[in-house]
Amino acid sequence: MSDFFNKTDLSRNDAEKIISETLNNCDDGELYLENSKSESIVLDDDKIKSSTYSSDLGYGLRAVTGEVVAYSHSNEISRNSLKQSADNLSSTLKSRKGVYNHEIPKTNEKFYKNINPIEEKSLQSKLELLKEVNTYTRAKGGIVQQVTASFSGEHKSIEIIRSGGEVLTDVRPLIRFNVSVMLEKNGKKETGVYGIGGRQSYDEYLKDDNWKKVCDEAFRIASINLESKPAPAGEMKVVLGPGWPAILIHEAIGHGLEGDFNRKKTSAFHNLMGQRVASEGVTIVDDGTLHNRRGSLTIDDEGTPTEKTVLIENGILKNFMQDRLNARLMNTRSTGSGRRESYRHVVLPRMRNTMMLNGKYSQEEMIKSVDKGIFAVSFGGGQVDITSGKFVFNCTEAYEIINGKIGVPIKGATLIGDGPSILKEVSLVGNNMMLDPGIGTCGKAGQGVPVGVAQPSILIDKMTVGGTQL
Amino acid sequence: MVKDQDYLKKTASFCIDLAKKLGATDATAAVMHSISETVNFRNKKLDESDRSDSLGVGLTTYIGTKKSSISSSNLNEDNIKTLIERCIETTKITPEDELNSLPDKDLLATKINDLNLYDDDHIENNEKIEYLKEAEEAALEKKEIINTETGFTESKSNFILASSDGFLNGYKSSSFSASCVAVAKNANNNMERDYEFTSTRHLHDMLRPNQIGSLAAKKTVQKLNPQKIESEKICIIFDRRISKGILSVLASAISASSIARGTSFLKDKINEEIFSSSINIYDKPNIVKGLGSRYFDDEGVKTKELKLVDQGVLKHYLVDTYYGKKLKSKSNGRSGGTSNLYFEKGSISYKNLLKLNQRTLYITETIGHGSNLVTGDYSVGATGFMVENGVFKYPVSEITIAGNFNDMFKNITLADDLEFKYSTNAPTMLIEGMVVAGK
Numbered sequence: 001m002s003d004f005f006n007k008t009d010l011s012r013n014d015a016e017k018i019i020s021e022t023l024n025n026c027d028d029g030e031l032y033l034e035n036s037k038s039e040s041i042v043l044d045d046d047k048i049k050s051s052t053y054s055s056d057l058g059y060g061l062r063a064v065t066g067e068v069v070a071y072s073h074s075n076e077i078s079r080n081s082l083k084q085s086a087d088n089l090s091s092t093l094k095s096r097k098g099v100y101n102h103e104i105p106k107t108n109e110k111f112y113k114n115i116n117p118i119e120e121k122s123l124q125s126k127l128e129l130l131k132e133v134n135t136y137t138r139a140k141g142g143i144v145q146q147v148t149a150s151f152s153g154e155h156k157s158i159e160i161i162r163s164g165g166e167v168l169t170d171v172r173p174l175i176r177f178n179v180s181v182m183l184e185k186n187g188k189k190e191t192g193v194y195g196i197g198g199r200q201s202y203d204e205y206l207k208d209d210n211w212k213k214v215c216d217e218a219f220r221i222a223s224i225n226l227e228s229k230p231a232p233a234g235e236m237k238v239v240l241g242p243g244w245p246a247i248l249i250h251e252a253i254g255h256g257l258e259g260d261f262n263r264k265k266t267s268a269f270h271n272l273m274g275q276r277v278a279s280e281g282v283t284i285v286d287d288g289t290l291h292n293r294r295g296s297l298t299i300d301d302e303g304t305p306t307e308k309t310v311l312i313e314n315g316i317l318k319n320f321m322q323d324r325l326n327a328r329l330m331n332t333r334s335t336g337s338g339r340r341e342s343y344r345h346v347v348l349p350r351m352r353n354t355m356m357l358n359g360k361y362s363q364e365e366m367i368k369s370v371d372k373g374i375f376a377v378s379f380g381g382g383q384v385d386i387t388s389g390k391f392v393f394n395c396t397e398a399y400e401i402i403n404g405k406i407g408v409p410i411k412g413a414t415l416i417g418d419g420p421s422i423l424k425e426v427s428l429v430g431n432n433m434m435l436d437p438g439i440g441t442c443g444k445a446g447q448g449v450p451v452g453v454a455q456p457s458i459l460i461d462k463m464t465v466g467g468t469q470l
Numbered sequence: 471m472v473k474d475q476d477y478l479k480k481t482a483s484f485c486i487d488l489a490k491k492l493g494a495t496d497a498t499a500a501v502m503h504s505i506s507e508t509v510n511f512r513n514k515k516l517d518e519s520d521r522s523d524s525l526g527v528g529l530t531t532y533i534g535t536k537k538s539s540i541s542s543s544n545l546n547e548d549n550i551k552t553l554i555e556r557c558i559e560t561t562k563i564t565p566e567d568e569l570n571s572l573p574d575k576d577l578l579a580t581k582i583n584d585l586n587l588y589d590d591d592h593i594e595n596n597e598k599i600e601y602l603k604e605a606e607e608a609a610l611e612k613k614e615i616i617n618t619e620t621g622f623t624e625s626k627s628n629f630i631l632a633s634s635d636g637f638l639n640g641y642k643s644s645s646f647s648a649s650c651v652a653v654a655k656n657a658n659n660n661m662e663r664d665y666e667f668t669s670t671r672h673l674h675d676m677l678r679p680n681q682i683g684s685l686a687a688k689k690t691v692q693k694l695n696p697q698k699i700e701s702e703k704i705c706i707i708f709d710r711r712i713s714k715g716i717l718s719v720l721a722s723a724i725s726a727s728s729i730a731r732g733t734s735f736l737k738d739k740i741n742e743e744i745f746s747s748s749i750n751i752y753d754k755p756n757i758v759k760g761l762g763s764r765y766f767d768d769e770g771v772k773t774k775e776l777k778l779v780d781q782g783v784l785k786h787y788l789v790d791t792y793y794g795k796k797l798k799s800k801s802n803g804r805s806g807g808t809s810n811l812y813f814e815k816g817s818i819s820y821k822n823l824l825k826l827n828q829r830t831l832y833i834t835e836t837i838g839h840g841s842n843l844v845t846g847d848y849s850v851g852a853t854g855f856m857v858e859n860g861v862f863k864y865p866v867s868e869i870t871i872a873g874n875f876n877d878m879f880k881n882i883t884l885a886d887d888l889e890f891k892y893s894t895n896a897p898t899m900l901i902e903g904m905v906v907a908g909k
Contacts, residue, residue, distance in 0.1 A: 007546055045731050047567050050539065051560055055553060057544040068516050074523035075543040085521065092519040092595065124563055145732055182733055182844060189844050191733070231849075233872065233907035234701040264512070266617055266653050268661065344522060383837040383851070387653055387663035388696075390868050392838035392851035414840045414849040414870045416907075466840070466849045466870025466907045470701055 002035040002157040004059075010079045016165045022063055022086040023163035027098035028324055029063040029089075030163075032301065033077070034343040036156040039118050043130040044148040051123070060343040063089040064325055065098035071346045100163050101328070107305035111289055111296045112199035114171045116155040121202045126151050129211065137181060137215045143226075144219075145189070146182040151175070151202065160303045168303035173199050174294065174450060176439060177206065179218040185226050192222030193396070197438040200292045205438075221378060221397050224409045231413035231467025232400070237373030238415065238463045239366045239401065243434035244379055246455035249284060250354050250442065251382040251391040252419040253277070257311050257319075258444075259326030259337070259349040261386050268389035268420045269317065277317045278423030281359050284312040286321055288336055288352035294438040295353035295452035299336070302347055306336035311354075312423070323349040341447035351442060353452035359429025363457040366428050368404040374465055375399045375406055376415070389419035392466075414466040422460065430456030472626045473503040473525070475640060481527060481545065482632035485554065489531045490634060492558045496532040496572050498633040498769075501525075506625030509595050511602040513618060514610075519595060529554065533561045537570040572635050572769075573791040573801055579639065579766035579773075586759050588626075588642040589672040598622040601679045605650045608683030614691045616661075617653035618683075622646075624673075637770040645761075646673050650686040656694045662865075664689035664834075669891075671759045689834070692855070696867035699856065699908040705827045706871060706904045707857070709834045713813075713899035714892060716882075717751065719875060721808045721894070723843050724784065726793030735846035735875060736784065743782045745879045748816070751779035753788075755809035762893025768806035776802060778811075812895040816884030820898050823885045825860035831906060832857045833871065846875040852906075866908075873904040 005012045015031060023029045036056045042049045058075035061082065070092035072085035133149040153175045160168040176197035183190055194217040196205050205211075240248060253269070261267035269277065278284070288297050288306025297306045302324050310318050322330070323338030326349055339350040367375060375398065382393030392414050400407040417425075433456040442451040482499045489497035503525045510518040527550070528541040538560040540553045602620040609618045623646070630640035649667035666685040668677035708716070720736075728734035736744060745751075755773040757763050766772050769791055776786050789797065790805030816823075824830065833854040840850040849872040856863045878901050885898040 007548070048565050050537075051564055052539040052541065053553070053556060053560065054540065055542040055544055055549065057542075057549075067512075069518040071519065072521040072523075075525055075545075076523070081523070088519070088521045092516070123560060127563065127565070184732075189733075189735075191842075191844050231872075233870075233905050235909055264617065264619075266661070266663070271659070344524065346518065346520065381839045383839070385663065385835075385837060385853075387661045388693075388853075388867060390837070390851065390853070392840075392870070394838055394840050394849070411845075411847060412840075412842060412849070413872065414838045414851055416838075416851040416868055416870050418868055464698075464868065464870060464907050464909075466851070466872050468849075468872045468874075468905045470703065470905060 004033040004035065004077060004159060008077050010077060010082060014079060015082060016161060018082055018086050019161055020163045022061070022089055023100055025097050026063045026065045026093065026100060027328065028101055030302065031161045032060045032062070032343055033159045034058060034156065036154060037118060038152065038154040040150065040152045041126055041130065042148065042150040043134055045146065046134060048127060048130065056342065058343040061085040061089060062346065063093055065093050065096040067329060068093060068096060069325065069346060073343050102164055104162070104303055105305055107299065110298045112173060112292050115173050115201060117173045117175045117201050118153045118155055129206065133179060133211060133215055136212060137179065137219060140219050143183045143185045144181060145184045148180040150178050153202065168299055170299050175202050175205070177211065177214060179214050181218040181222045183222045183226055188226055190222050190225035192218040192220065192225065194218040194221065195437060195439040198292050198294045199296060224397055228409040228411045230469045231410040232465055232469045233467045235462050235464050237370045238460045239370060239373065239375045240458050240460065241377040242430065242432045242455060242457050244436040244453065245376060246354065246356060246436065246453035247379055247382045247393055247440070249356050249455060250351060250453050251384040251393055252417060252422045253284070254351050254354045255384050255386055256389065256419050257321055259320045259322040259330065262320050263326045263330050267386050272317050272420070275317055276315050277420060278312050278315040279426045280315045281429050282312060282315050282423055282426055283357045284355065285310050285357065286351055286354045290353055293353050293452050294440065294450045295351070297352060300338045301340045302334065302338040304334045304336040304338060306352060309335040321349050321351065323347050339449050341449055345447045348444060348447065350444065350449055351451050353454065355454035356456065358431050358433045358456050361428045361430050363430055363432060366430065366457055366459040367401055367406060369459065370401045371403060373401045374410065375401050384419060390416065391419050392416045410467065416464045416466060425461045426458050427461050428459040430458060432456045472505050472628045472642065475628065475630065478503065478628060478630035478640060479638060482630045482638065485527060485529050485550065486632050486634055488551065488554050489529065489558065492554060493533060494531040494558060494561070495534055496634045498530045498572065500528045500629060500631050502627065502629040504625060504627035506623055507595065508621060508623040509598040509602065510619070510621040511599065511606060514603060514606050516599065529557060531557050531561050532570060535566045535568050535570045536561050536564045537567065538564050569792050569795045571791065572633055573771050575635055577771045577801055578637050579770060582641070582765045585756060585763045587671055587763055589644045591673040593624055593673060601648060605648065605679035605683035608680035609650055609652045609687040612687040612691050614654040614694060615652050615687050616655045619651045620649065622648045631770050633770060639766065639770065641765060644671055646670055646676055648676060648682060650682045652686045652690040654690045654694055662690055662693035664693055669761065671761065675759065693853065693865045696853065696865040698868045699866055699906065701907045701909065703903065703905050705830045706901050707823065707830050707832045708899040708901065709832065710896060710898055712833050712836055713896035714894045716899065717811050717813065717894050717896055719841050719843070721788060721811060724787045726787050726789040726797055728843060729787050730793045730796040733844050735843060739784050740787065742784060744784045745779055745782040745882060747782040749779055749782050749882060750777065750814035752777055752814065753808045753811045757810045760810045760890070762808065762810040764809050767803045769801070771801045771803040771805065773803035773809060808894065810893055812888065813884055813897060815886045815888035815897050818883065818885055820885045820887045821860065823883065823898060823900055824857055826900060828859060830857040831866065848873050848875055848878065869906050869908040871904050871906055877903060
């Protein structure tokens, strides 16, 4: 645990006093303190290209009254600085009066260990492993033109001090290992990218030569793309593979079910609570409680324990994801979804691990049922327009399906759909649910936070594929 | 108040000196401080205020050709000392790389001609609120608008770049920006959203609030009741919001790192015609009050104007010291990328560009990250309008557009409506031969 009041003229008592004075007439708010250490080591072009270590320390003071949020942050933890922030908040909220909500649920359950992954593995051994990754991947043949491999690790300590002196803390490890391969054959170049990670030590992911599987997978994706032909253009049936393709769920409906957009009535879902938004058999949850997963949190960034929130049950919209502010204004409770990228950012309702649960069909049955369509296995990123509901995601590994059989690989293409209606087009839900490998970062309002996704294979009856072949 | 040059210089010099004392043969340090204040408004009510005070240092140490970096926002002297020690220890065990070095001394910026990048004006939060109210009132004049969100940010920053070669320079800059997002609803409860904004170095150069409010509302209402069109090959016009993205793709593809690493579709295309012969592209760092203007690059190397593309021919890569060595060329002051990058304006008017083809798809927004810089393949989601004989007929959505940059670059026609609204700017752009996927 970090001691934030060491080496400063600000004592814990002073801080508590300033917090209580500032938040006394507000509905909610807290002082959020954060100390994070992070490292990034990159091998590229046969060399260690960079090794960087960062230390970030700061606080954010937040006061909330009614719908108004006043926020001030700084990396100078001192009496003067906190006083200035407090004055800034008071001048924004001026005459507004609220009643401070002291209630916050407690938890003893931790979803990851209190470890510092950066210090658990020596820099020397990380450098050596990266070199080994490079040699191993390049040994796959002369077509390998470029290999980029990286480690990134983070150790983040947070402390939340609420009015009245209540204190909540969390220590969050996070690592990621990534390999990108570029191949060239007959003048054609293609890349393949794969990575793994989560809230554990590096070695939990890399042991037993597991790292080789990451290299193999990046190489496999690039190799397949070398043989790809241009993608078709137009509406067709799409079978999505299990695991990472669940970013479809994340983009298509996840963002639209975040509390803030629904309170503000700017989400295409805001008036659909209790209604059918997906085919029968489709159940979607957002779960922050999976052990060691990238999107998991013991407590969210307001101190609320996370939970498994049922968003859609058998096709019916059941819940939105809420932070404390939006929950209060919508007369419900926080689902432990209040998150922020760092002390530099305000809290927003965000996703954690968003998952579609198993149905009863096999992937084989789905493919067999398609006369003409595509089978999408691996994806790059995605994006959504919350208001119109239109969303996209980019395939990085996909195949054509002809007469119930998987055909040749097709080039990466963007798929586009309409969030509120896409889940009604899901006609078959698979029995092979898989979690993603632990690499997702979700962006919203300029803030990136680590998230996870999961799903079984699904068959979508109609989606637009953005290829070039008419 | 943002910290002054003396304070930043002292901190930077402290870091460099300590690094040298601890065994670094060379070192560079950057110290930055910024303060920004934002007010957000929603439906004519205060929504959020945000004050940000951000101080940070970044340090790179060299021992011969070994290199490592640290960064920190905790400028406590003990903490800095511990970090620099750590950085030196890391540098020692990092492998040699003969390309690692400080830039050539004779390339470093020496004199600075004031480009007027800093405005000392301060706008109080209550004045920001007045501005935002006016913007929202203008937007809400359109009856279809059901929701407005606006924001105003003032930001001031100062930085110093220092190196053990004696470089010690930096400057203040400011930015003022305001935006208005509007949401409109039709009779079937379908909603659309659009926006307008203004962003300038100086406060009094900002657009008036009613201008951004009315434009945001107009753009939003136009998008209501969109249709999905059939898949087809069709001429596409990129609105200026989107056309500048072509330059961003070009900038990434001609960065020395992409070229040297062989991961660019423009590798080995130097001195070749990559655009049609009517196209000229400049990167001009010394525009007065320019949003992308700078006096030197991230390494302290002086930046001068480059004509990157001359009559369609690629003339320069964007070169920094490290990859310059690999490509056997000198840095041209582009560590950290381009400055004010723009297409020279075309010769046809906006109106005539719309009429050039009988049917044109006019794109106002794209979503997704569908640019593959290795292959040049491009595929993104899009919204826009169907234009027939120069007239906007109906909004279009839930489609994708796709092509390959190699072909797209050669089929560009530019209008004469270049304006400097961003750091990267392009006129309205027509591209022939792209494929739309719809129904």
